[in-house]
Amino acid sequence: MRPKDESKVLDIVGEFANVGAGNAATALGALLDIEIVNEVTSCNLLPLSKVAGWLGGAEQIVAGVYTQLCGDLRGGVLVILSGDSATTLLHHLTKEKPNLSKLTEIQVSALREIGNICLCWYLVAVSKMIDSDLIPAPPDATVDLLGAVLDLPLAHVGVKVDTVIAVHTVFKSFQKEFDGYFLLLPEEQMLDVILEKMGDGR
């Protein structure tokens, strides 16, 4: 079922993630009242040790919202914002400038909700493509070192595998300093369904 050619697998998963990211970016833009565009989706097969490096280094401070898919098809989805973008976003939504080192309960809640909306729109789009339900757990948000933000998602996927497929789509706005990316970490079974529904067999 699965094409043997690794680059082909990555192409298919990339196309899949692209559609989700497009939907999520539109939702995010509507919330912020700015136009948000996606850049090219990139997809890679990486050992667990290399994921943070591929995303620019474990030591960056980012805002991360993570949800775990908890239905039949499992995986992790994250929205990652640069520190500056998280400040812009929270400022816009709560009308006060946040201190990222010490977010208030309402600010964390706002971040979580933004992630929730984006991630759900992401999943709505991709679940239509593979004609399967994807059920997200309520997400949680934090602002911390990228490596630390990725640990739990990688631990969840890493229970079964030593190398993960990571798909990320950068989004940004031309009107404001605002950028970040969506990150999808599908587990084996989800990957199989994606490849089956979207690959050569279609």
Add this chain to the structure above:
Amino acid sequence: MKEPELVGIAQMVVTKAPERICCMGLGSCVAVFLYDPTTKVGGVAHVLLPRAPQGTKMLTKYANTAVGKLLSEVLVKGARKEHLRAKLVGGAQMFPNLSISVSDIGKENCDEAKKALRQLGIRLAGEDIHGTRGRSATFDLETGRVSITTAFSDSRVI
């Protein structure tokens, strides 16, 4: 000074003074450090998960198998077991609101690492674990000290 060598998830590095090694951005992961101050030989395992499945080859990915693997490697490199002491860094709960659906992997990682150290008879000399913040830990093989920084606060040393 030479940049410290980075040790990623599920990786292990064993070396000696004057090298420095660093685990960047530890969240729920735990860095297990072993050090022999007499020979200045030591190492670190950056573990992701608490318990290994049967027959795993990735010994350094799991707390319960990484400690033994790290011990045998530092002994090969010249450390003496009776001088060895351990330090633990990491094991935070980065997304505490998800705790309803998932277990606290950070805490389990710490528990398993401590259990393995106890079973192997290695003394725990210091720790900076749990909480909800990520950490970066740099281990100086010259002094045996581990300096820890977080995203927003000052560094501390164990």
